Amino acid sequence: MGKRRTRVTSYVIGGLVLGFLVMALLVNTTALGENTWLRVFFGVSALNFTLRASVPLILGAMSGILCERTGIVNIGIEGMMLAGAFAAFVAKTSTNSWPLMSSLLFGVAVALAVGGAMGWLHAVFSIRYRMDQIISGTVLIILAAGLSSYLFDRNAVAEGKFGAIPIPGLAQIPVLGEVLFSNPPLTYTTLILVVVIHILLFYTKWGLRSRACGEHPRAADTVGINVNRFRYMNTILGGMLAGLAGGFLVLEAVGQFQEGMTAGRGFISLAAMIFGNWMPFGAMGAAMLFGYTQALQNELLLAGVTTVPRQFVSMIPYLVTIIAVSGFVGRVRAPAAEGKVYETEGGSE
């Protein structure tokens, strides 16, 4: 148990990832690619789909990490995402006459702002009014679903979305270039954000203080950290990331808004966060695994290689999530002070 087991697990995971990459390379460059089944599992289109499906999950998981590392449980990611998506859509449709790029960037900005506002609301509910954090998250989810349906103008059309920007040089690398280096801007942004958040959380004063608020708020308070200010700040930042995930769905992936279009992505992000042990890279890996199951579902249906009813294929991501949270939760550790209201010594109402 313990260290040895962790090492064995990481060897196994590393081996699987390596094997996967080798297969992907072989299938897409050699004659192996003529096999339909192998193409379904390792083809470039499966890999591209994986990345596309992963982006909102990665952003959602980062949102969760920021909030939970400071001690705020954020089950409302789903609602923040939906609000961000709707905001991006409204911003885009009302600026259709602008040049495409500025209109899209305006959409991103509005998605960030609305996501941040949702995060602020979550913080106000759970810190100032001491609402149970899971209920506060549920309120956000219902509120976002209700408001976006109430305000949705079904005749509005968003014209245009972000297109791929191949990175010169890198995009020419076979397979890797096609998958990683010719993506639309929000995808790049997401991948960079993971690195940035990891560095911020573990190598800066801000990160250390944030984590202290989530592990031992009393101790943090004793050394002069304003615990609730950190919680407000990180929950707002987390809301912005979830809003960006919604913006991605509208401005980069789909191009339009549909009612309830987040379709459980916020919840799967939470599972990815848990699965990834509240670490940015771990959560990204988990999010990509979930993204891959979605890609697989899509590729299987497109290729028509199986007569298994589509409903069962569609269950894969949800089943994997359950297996992930029940198989790994015992081995991961949540921030210790998560979900608890922090009151200063002798604090009042």
Add this chain to the structure above:
Amino acid sequence: MNVSSLRRIGQMLLIPILAVFTALVVGAVVMWIFGDDPLAAYRGLWNGAFGNARNWSETIRKTTPLILTGLSVAVAFKAGLFNIGASGQFIIGTVCAVAVGVNFEGLPTFIHLSLAMLAGIAGGMFWGFIPGALKVFTGAHEVIVTIMLNYIASLFAGWTVYAGGTQGQTPGPLWDPTAGPISETADVFISARLPWIFGDPYRVHWGVVLALLVALLMWWIIFKTTLGFATRTVGANSKAARYAGINVNWTIILTMMMAGGLAGLAGTIETLGLNHKFAPEFTGGVGFDGITVALLGQTNPIGVVLSAFLLGALDAGGSGMQFDSGVPADIIQVIQALVLAFVAAPTIIRQIYRIRKPSDQIESTVFSSGWGR
């Protein structure tokens, strides 16, 4: 009833009533901001819910499943568990009840109906057992598991009535071949239907009486039995419960099964009493509403009945509102979210109306002590 207990009831009702009132006011402001006429909307809402006998029957019809899903969420709350999975349990219950209902032609009514209802309850219980058992044995948090099970339930239910695919996929086992390309089941046999109390044009069936009886039963179980005591103790302090010799794991599993069974019964009643068949568009949206019902009713079975009636009226009135005033019925969902917020954070209501906190009452409910405790 003496004066002090009347006063206690008054205190218990004060916050929920003010919460609903405030939510309606804020909802009106939202409508006004976005150019709708709130007065016309609320007039339509009232008419839609209580305008005539037909509308009353719609309100009662909408209230019935909400009582049961509300109880489902409430009983889980009593044990400190958050059951977001009532919709999935509702759907599985529906499918199981229909599966019995469309088979076994010729059984006597009493037996067929009882079998179908038991099947529905059992299906819901099984769907509640999964998150309970996973929580106990692996530490998986019930919130994530129940949400995932909701998606799996609706996909599974969709498959059972699937009309078959273009790539040679076989149709689902409950699909009615006479429906052609439409994915739905046949009607359940008359012997498996809950009889009407008031038939056409009203749609009130005996399910509502059943739901009220179940609410009484749950009140008895929660407050008067050993199981209920164990449930409440685990919810209040699971460590203390363990020291007191209560089998915490078993209590969690049993409570989740009870919760699942209640939501399953909601689906069962809705099908055997009203729809008489299953199609994928009969979703378990009432499961999510069960959360609001349970919290508004302060997780007390009697309170749940009252708040289910309120939400049922809002729901039934919503379509009348959209018809009368043209305001989208989706605003009802916004109002529900606000009700939930104000009930869950009574401090907001206290500040607005300058109500002092009763000294003998511990207010804040804490369900979320992190993941996978």
